[in-house]
Amino acid sequence: MNQSFQLTDAMNTYTPALLSLQRRGYQIWLESSDIERELDTWWAKKDDAQFAAFDPLRLLGLVSLWEQRGSQWERQGEEDNLYEKFLTAGLASN
Numbered sequence: 001m002n003q004s005f006q007l008t009d010a011m012n013t014y015t016p017a018l019l020s021l022q023r024r025g026y027q028i029w030l031e032s033s034d035i036e037r038e039l040d041t042w043w044a045k046k047d048d049a050q051f052a053a054f055d056p057l058r059l060l061g062l063v064s065l066w067e068q069r070g071s072q073w074e075r076q077g078e079e080d081n082l083y084e085k086f087l088t089a090g091l092a093s094n
Contacts, residue, residue, distance in 0.1 A: 009057055017056040021063060028059075 007013070021028055026044040033040055039054045044063055051066070053059035065073050075081060 014056040017060040021056075021060055024063070024067075026063065 018028055021044050024046070026046045029043050031041045031043060041052050041054065042056055042059045044051045044059050049066060051059055051062045053062055
């Protein structure tokens with residue numbers, strides 16, 4: 001039997017994202033913004049690495065990016081600019 005799976009960005013994924021970070025050994029906390037219409041900031045810290053994002057999924061994404069690519073997380077000169085390629089292809093198909 002062929003089964004497919006789909007997971008979509010939604011608030012019900014926030015707790016599993018936080019649990020994943022916690023299991024990886026990160027300290028997690030939420031800082032409230034003093035500015036009324038500004039989002040609160042989620043933080044994760046482990047050893048000397050610290051990450052900040054506006055929701056737990058973004059936080060997990062930043063941590064995963066760093067765990068995969070380290071301090072050289074930015075696109076290197078020889079790597080394709082995939083974001084630009086997908087954006088251009090998506091706009092061209094409309």
